[in-house]
Amino acid sequence: MxxxxxxxxxxxxxxxxxxxxxxxxxxxxxxxxxxxxxxxxxxxxxxxxxxxxxxxxxxxxxxxxxxxxDVLAIELEDVPGSLLKALETFSKNSLNIEYMYAFTEKRGDRAVMIFKFEDIEQAKKALLKEGYNVVKRIDLAGE
Amino acid sequence: MFNKEYESMHPSKIKAIQTERLKWTLKHAYNNVPHYKKAFDKAGFNPDRFSSLDDLKYVPFLMKQDMRDNYPFGLFAVPMEKVVRVHSSSGTTGNATVVGYTKSDIEVWAEVVARVLVAAGGTEKDIIQVAYGYGLFTGGLGLHYGAEKLGATVVPISGGNTERQLMLIKDFGTTILACTPSYAVNMADYAEKNKPDYDFKSTRLKAGIFGAEPSTENMRKMIETKIGIDAYDIYGLSEVIGPGVSCECSEKNGLHIFEDHFYVEVIDPETGEVLPEGEQGEIVYTSLTKEACPVIRYRSRDITRIYRDSCKCGRTLVKMEKVTGRSDDMLIIRGVNVFPMQIESILMGIEGTEPHYQIIVDRKGALDDVEIMVEVNEKVFSDKLGVLTALEDRIKDRIRSALGISVRVKLVEPSTIQRSDGKAKRVIDKRTLT
Structure with missing residues (x-):
């Protein structure tokens, strides 16, 4: 993942x-x-x-x-406020982001952001619990 | 010891030999080399009246410029038919300096290099890979003849072609490697990067004889860890004979000078005054047995200290400290004397950094501006910019606290700084005198 x-x-x-x-x-x-x-x-x-x-x-x-x-690619809804919502989730779970950037392609109607977390394992756990879809490499590579 | 009689001779006996040999050298130079005759006459020095080592202080110095002015053969003291070989510096900063050797000079040179090899644990059973450049540079042939004199097996590979160097170390079972310290680091880096299966520790390599450029204690440790050998310093300069003027022994604590062939003094580089033993200054050489190209009070520009101790190896020869800098490499930055080796030392003291650096000095307005380019490697690289800028700051801070100067530090990609199989170019001084 x-x-x-x-x-x-x-x-x-x-x-x-x-x-x-x-x-x-x-x-x-x-x-x-x-x-x-x-x-x-x-x-x-x-x-x-x-x-x-x-x-x-x-x-x-x-x-x-x-x-x-290792970084995480996370799907976000492509609507106003969804990135903000994601960041709120991160701070609620005390997940520190070292850097982030946007993915060039959309997946269907959803946007993809790349996040580098200080603690990737903790981040994964929290995000899955919150219902976020963490994109796997295979999906992105289109293989 | 290769020559126990001379290497463990009582200092008083050595002094007597030096006095006799100096008498000969002074007359030989005066009678056969116009430069010396002129210089001695001008200083009012009569070689016939020389009676003790102390009198040497009245003899004028030989400067690098004198050697250039006498290009090519002006300082030779024997007719050309007696000269069997010449070596020369590259002459990048003016006329090249040329030195000549008679058959006997070549013998002496081979003898002192054989002593160096034995001091580093060498015997006739060793296989010695000579990775110094062969040619006009004294490194390659100097080590070569010394190794043959010892009776060891020589692999005369010369510098460069790292892939092949590594292959021969393995295939030939090389036990001693001779090259510049920076090339040894290059070899280790190359193997690490391109040949993950190459394991120095499973080769027969046991020792390295490294010279031709100054190096630090940290650099020694790094080579010893990376290659798994004992690293010994060899020192020499072509004007005096080439490599083999002095070397380290098993104690790795100071270099023994072969003082039956080379007489040394340490002077204050500013005043020319001879300093007492133990004080730091510029080391000055006088050859005692050289026929073709005697040097008398040659100003090496190398900064060191000479001293006598009771070395555990049994040699009684006077020692010099590892050369920490050259008085003409010395940079004066905003009034502070800085040697490139000090910068190297600081870099080596920071976890992960390697001694691949270059110092660029320029003048911005009235102020000296120093930029230190340091190559990034896998160990210090991070995907986070903050980690990299923190490294720059750490280097900057260490330099400021150790040397008292502020510098700019710039991380650069590997191989930005020109590598050479011979001497690494550490300083680019763009300042022009106004």
């Missing part, structure tokens, strides 16, 4: 993201969603891809520093 996120260290200079993406493209790895967090000199690209194991292996052999992190 955990989704594997790929994180890549990128220096903030022209061509670096491009080079990383080229490694993925050359190895036929599809990006399902991507977000970048940055400070002035560097950034971390966070990606959900269809084959994170292969992506890590290929990126490392091209001298990129990268890692895998």
């Amino acid at each position: 955990n989704l594997t996120q790929l994180s890549i260290f990128l220096e903030n200079k022209p061509g670096r993201l491009q080079n990383a993406l080229k490694v993925l493209a050359d190895n036929n790895i599809n990006i399902l969603t991507l977000t970048i967090a940055e400070v002035s000199d560097f950034g971390v690209a966070r990606l959900i891809v269809n084959d994170p194991e292969k992506a890590v292996k290929e990126l490392r052999s091209s001298n990129f520093i990268c890692s895998k992190t």
Whole structure:
């Protein structure tokens, strides 16, 4: 049920993201969603891809520093206030979010958000209890 | 010991030998090298009147610039037909410095390197992989001849081609590796990253002889842990002979100087005054047996301390501390003296960081601006930006508290900083004097 996120260290200079993406493209790895967090000199690209194991292996052999992190993809109703409601649920359960980003595709009429929780196991338990649908990797990859 | 007689000689006896050999060297240089004749005459020094080691302080220094000015063979003291080999520095910062060797000089050099190998536990049964560059650089051939002199088996692979280095260590059963410390770290990193099945501990490798660039105690520990060997420091400079001027023994506590061949003094780099034993300063070398290219009071620019102790290994030779910096590597940043090795030491003291760094000094307005680029590795990388910026801050704080200067720290991708199989380039000083 955990989704594997790929994180890549990128220096903030022209061509670096491009080079990383080229490694993925050359190895036929599809990006399902991507977000970048940055400070002035560097950034971390966070990606959900269809084959994170292969992506890590290929990126490392091209001298990129990268890692895998477990995150949760959660379905939300695509109506005003649903993200707010989700956040209220998290705070009620004392679940700290380290970062989050939106998924590019909708699942039917529902939106998908990626959350990185401080404690993923506790988060999963609480969310299932509250009736949230945690999306599995297989669904997202469309396999 | 390879040469017990000299390596464990009583210091008073060594001094007598040094005095005799110095008398010869001074006359040899004065009579055969125009530079020395001119310099001695100008200083009013008459080599015939030299009678004790103490008199050496009246002899003028030989500077790196003198060697450049006499490019290529101006400092040779024998006719070219006696010179059997030359070595040369790369000359990236001016004319190259060229040194020559007679047959006897090559013999002496092989002898001192053989002593180094024995001090590191080597015997004729060892298989020594020489991963220093072969060629004009003294590292490769210096170690090579010493290993042959010892009677060990030499694998003359030279620098580079890490894949093959690792293969031969395994297939040939190499027991001693000789290269620069930064290349040893490279090899370990390479294996870790590209050859997960490669286990140094299951090879026969037992010791490493690392030199040609200064390194810290932390770097030694890192190499020893990563490769599972004993790491020994070898020191030398081509102007004096090449690697083999001094080395560590089993105690790994200071380097024994082969003082039957090299006489050392430590001076105050500012005033040129000779300092008493035990004080830190610039180490100055005088060759005692070299024929082709005698050096007299050569200013090495290396900062260290010399002292005598009763070393458990039994050698009575004077010791020098691991070189912590060079007086011409010394950066003056906003009035503070900073050696790149100090920065390296700080980095090595932070969990997970590796000694892949570069210091860039520039001038912003009237102020010196220092940026330290540190390569990120898998151990310190995090998907959370806060963890990475905290690492930058931690490095910054440690440098400020240890050296008293504020710097900017920038995390960079691996291999941003140029690696070399020889010496790593640690400092880029973009300041121009105004």
